[in-house]
Amino acid sequence: MFKILEKHTIAPKVDMMVIDAPHIAGHAKAGNFVVLRINEKGERIPLTIADSDKRKGTITLLFQKVGKTTEALGMLKPGNKIRDIAGPLGHATPIEKFGHCVLVGGGIGSATLYPILKALKDAGNKITVILGARTKDLLVWEDKFREYADEMLITTDDGSSGRKGFVTEALKETIEKKTVAVVIAVGPLRMMKAVSELTKPYGVKTIVSLNPVMVEGTGMCGACRVNIGGKTRFACTDGPEFDGHEVDFKELENRLKFYKEEEAQALHLFLTKKKIQVTSNE
Numbered sequence: 001m002f003k004i005l006e007k008h009t010i011a012p013k014v015d016m017m018v019i020d021a022p023h024i025a026g027h028a029k030a031g032n033f034v035v036l037r038i039n040e041k042g043e044r045i046p047l048t049i050a051d052s053d054k055r056k057g058t059i060t061l062l063f064q065k066v067g068k069t070t071e072a073l074g075m076l077k078p079g080n081k082i083r084d085i086a087g088p089l090g091h092a093t094p095i096e097k098f099g100h101c102v103l104v105g106g107g108i109g110s111a112t113l114y115p116i117l118k119a120l121k122d123a124g125n126k127i128t129v130i131l132g133a134r135t136k137d138l139l140v141w142e143d144k145f146r147e148y149a150d151e152m153l154i155t156t157d158d159g160s161s162g163r164k165g166f167v168t169e170a171l172k173e174t175i176e177k178k179t180v181a182v183v184i185a186v187g188p189l190r191m192m193k194a195v196s197e198l199t200k201p202y203g204v205k206t207i208v209s210l211n212p213v214m215v216e217g218t219g220m221c222g223a224c225r226v227n228i229g230g231k232t233r234f235a236c237t238d239g240p241e242f243d244g245h246e247v248d249f250k251e252l253e254n255r256l257k258f259y260k261e262e263e264a265q266a267l268h269l270f271l272t273k274k275k276i277q278v279t280s281n282e
Contacts, residue, residue, distance in 0.1 A: 106187025
C-alpha cells in the first residue's frame with residue numbers, strides 16, 4: 001500500500017500527487033514510469049514519474065482525468081492509499097553532455113520533461129524549453145521549468161500566454177538560429193509527430209516518449225507494441241522513449257483508437273454510479 005501525502009489540482013482536470021514510495025524514489029531516473037492499481041480489482045495504468053525525492057522517499061505523479069481510472073484516482077485524498085505501484089519501469093532517458101538541448105512539451109506531457117531537464121542540466125548542457133498548450137490555464141509547471149532552463153519559450157493556441165501559435169513554430173526558429181544537438185518531445189501524439197517531421201530534414205536527433213495502451217509494464221502482454229524502424233518494440237521494456245524519426249506514428253494513432261468506445265462506456269458507468277451515490281447520500 002502506498003500512502004498519498006499531498007494532492008493538488010494544478011490545471012483543469014489535472015491533478016498532482018506526492019506519494020510515499022521510498023524504494024521507487026531511491027531508484028527512479030529521468031524518463032522512468034510506474035504502473036499503478038488503485039485497488040485489488042482496479043485497472044493498471046502507467047504514469048510517468050514527474051519528480052522524485054530520495055531523501056524524503058517520495059515520488060510525484062501528474063495525471064489528467066480522462067477515463068474511469070484517472071477519475072477514480074482523482075477522488076482520492078491525502079491519507080488515502082493506493083493498492084499497488086510498480087516501478088521504476090522503462091529505460092531511463094540517455095543523459096550525457098550533448099551541448100544545446102531543446103525540450104518540447106505539450107499540455108500535461110510537459111511534466112514528464114521536468115526530471116529530464118534537471119538531469120541534462122546537471123550534466124552540463126544548455127537547455128531551451130518550449131512549452132505549449134491550448135490556453136494559459138493548461139500550462140503545467142512553468143515556474144518549475146524556469147528554475148533550470150537557460151531559455152523558456154511559451155506558446156498557446158489562443159495567445160493567452162507567450163506567443164500565439166504552436167510549439168513547432170518556436171522549435172523551427174530555434175533550430176534555424178542555433179546549433180541544436182538533440183530535441184526531446186513529450187505530449188500529444190500529433191505534436192510529437194509534427195516535431196519529428198520538422199527536425200528530420202535538419203538532421204537533429206529527436207527523442208519522443210510514446211504512450212500506447214499498456215497493461216502490466218513488463219513486456220508479457222504485448223499490448224504496448226509499437227513499430228520502430230519497421231521492427232516491433234514494446235514501449236514498456238524497450239521504451240518509452242524512441243527515435244522520433246523511426247516511429248510509425250500512423251500505426252500508433254490507429255492502435256490508440258482501439259478501445260475508445262469501451263473507455264467511454266466505462267467512464268459513463270463510473271460517473272453515473274458516483275452521481276447516484278452522491279444523490280442518495282444527500
